[in-house]
Amino acid sequence: MTQTPDPVLKRTPLHAAHLRAGARMVPFGGWEMPVQYAGLKAEHDAVRTGAGMFDVSHMGEFRVTGPGALAFLQHVTTNDVSKLRPGRAGYNWLPGVAGGLVDDIYIYMAAPETYLMVVNAGNIAKDWAHLQAQVGGYDVTLTDESGTTALIAVQGPKAAETLQPFTDTDLGAKKKNAYFAAKLFDFDVHLARTGYTGEDGFEVFVDASEAETLWDKLLAVGIVPAGLGARDTLRLEAGFPLYGHEFGDDIHPLSSHYGWVVKDKAHLGREHLQQPAAHRLIGLRLERVPVREGYPVKVDGQVVGRVTSGTTSPTLGHPIALALVDADAANAETYAVEVRGKDHPATRMAVPFYVSGK
Numbered sequence: 001m002t003q004t005p006d007p008v009l010k011r012t013p014l015h016a017a018h019l020r021a022g023a024r025m026v027p028f029g030g031w032e033m034p035v036q037y038a039g040l041k042a043e044h045d046a047v048r049t050g051a052g053m054f055d056v057s058h059m060g061e062f063r064v065t066g067p068g069a070l071a072f073l074q075h076v077t078t079n080d081v082s083k084l085r086p087g088r089a090g091y092n093w094l095p096g097v098a099g100g101l102v103d104d105i106y107i108y109m110a111a112p113e114t115y116l117m118v119v120n121a122g123n124i125a126k127d128w129a130h131l132q133a134q135v136g137g138y139d140v141t142l143t144d145e146s147g148t149t150a151l152i153a154v155q156g157p158k159a160a161e162t163l164q165p166f167t168d169t170d171l172g173a174k175k176k177n178a179y180f181a182a183k184l185f186d187f188d189v190h191l192a193r194t195g196y197t198g199e200d201g202f203e204v205f206v207d208a209s210e211a212e213t214l215w216d217k218l219l220a221v222g223i224v225p226a227g228l229g230a231r232d233t234l235r236l237e238a239g240f241p242l243y244g245h246e247f248g249d250d251i252h253p254l255s256s257h258y259g260w261v262v263k264d265k266a267h268l269g270r271e272h273l274q275q276p277a278a279h280r281l282i283g284l285r286l287e288r289v290p291v292r293e294g295y296p297v298k299v300d301g302q303v304v305g306r307v308t309s310g311t312t313s314p315t316l317g318h319p320i321a322l323a324l325v326d327a328d329a330a331n332a333e334t335y336a337v338e339v340r341g342k343d344h345p346a347t348r349m350a351v352p353f354y355v356s357g358k
Helices: 015-020 040-049 069-076 121-134 159-166 208-220 228-237
Strands: 024-028 031-036 052-055 060-065 088-095 101-111 114-119 141-144 149-155 179-184 187-192 201-207 279-285 296-299 302-312 319-326 334-339 342-348
Touching (some): 015 208, 031 228, 040 052, 052 208, 060 121, 069 114, 069 121, 088 121, 101 179, 101 187, 149 159, 159 201, 201 208, 228 302, 279 302, 296 319, 302 334, 319 334
Antiparallel strands (some): 052 149, 060 114, 101 114, 149 201, 334 342
16 A cells, blocks of 8 residues: 655745744644644743744735725625725625635735735735736735745734834834834834734734744744644634634535625625525633544534634633534523543534733
């Protein structure tokens, strides 16, 4: 029997830095990524109370330019890109031709007729093919900058004050979703007041060739490196959906609590989003037993859905989960989650599970 070789994992420009820091590396979406350094809880707590940083260089970056850039983006997304102004960013969706989502994305307006789209790492090739298939008829140029761009997310309530001495820009004057050029440790970067943790922070776009030196400088001023493990517990506490779990090609995106992303405009796949969602995404709390993706969710002994993401919340101290359930079961008083053949009680919990500063 011939054994199929493991696919070669891609590495970010910060791979050597992660190894020096003793990170435990794991496969993730075709990449070799750090899952943790000192430990998940310590990294999670650093972001909740101070400042931590993540290597998110595996994400994809597409430049969209030209006189038809806005019209093209309005066609392929659900949110209203015309509301963006230079120096502003917004969350958005790429709806599928036949329903579901191709991806959930962020769009940054750099200048008139110039936008940057950041897409999920595992979807880079799929998203690029999808956009290329839709570009005909628009006066627009698409450029894949994923291989030359590194991205570091500095997150936490002390992110701004920690970065401020090392930049030429007044970070306190920048509102959420700001996107701007700056100097950081004498590097030319772009900063975005965005993130995926439920905390304040800045995502740092830097040339891939300079990323490792910049990472080391951020380490030297006390910013704690954090891995995929903490990134997942932080985003789940904040109630942020993750593509491949809460979103996908075969999941109606309006099952989620993100209906605000769909604006009343003409766009690709609109007719599918106008169909009612047969399921709802809900939050669950358990007392002791953590649950994982795929575990059955029950009401009165009957399976009504499945867990899409679950963990033990380091901040709250008990298990939490997002679950996709039948729409008519979304308001039940009590639920159970089946774990290894045994049902464990669960109660509905408002999402987000945790709000920073409250």
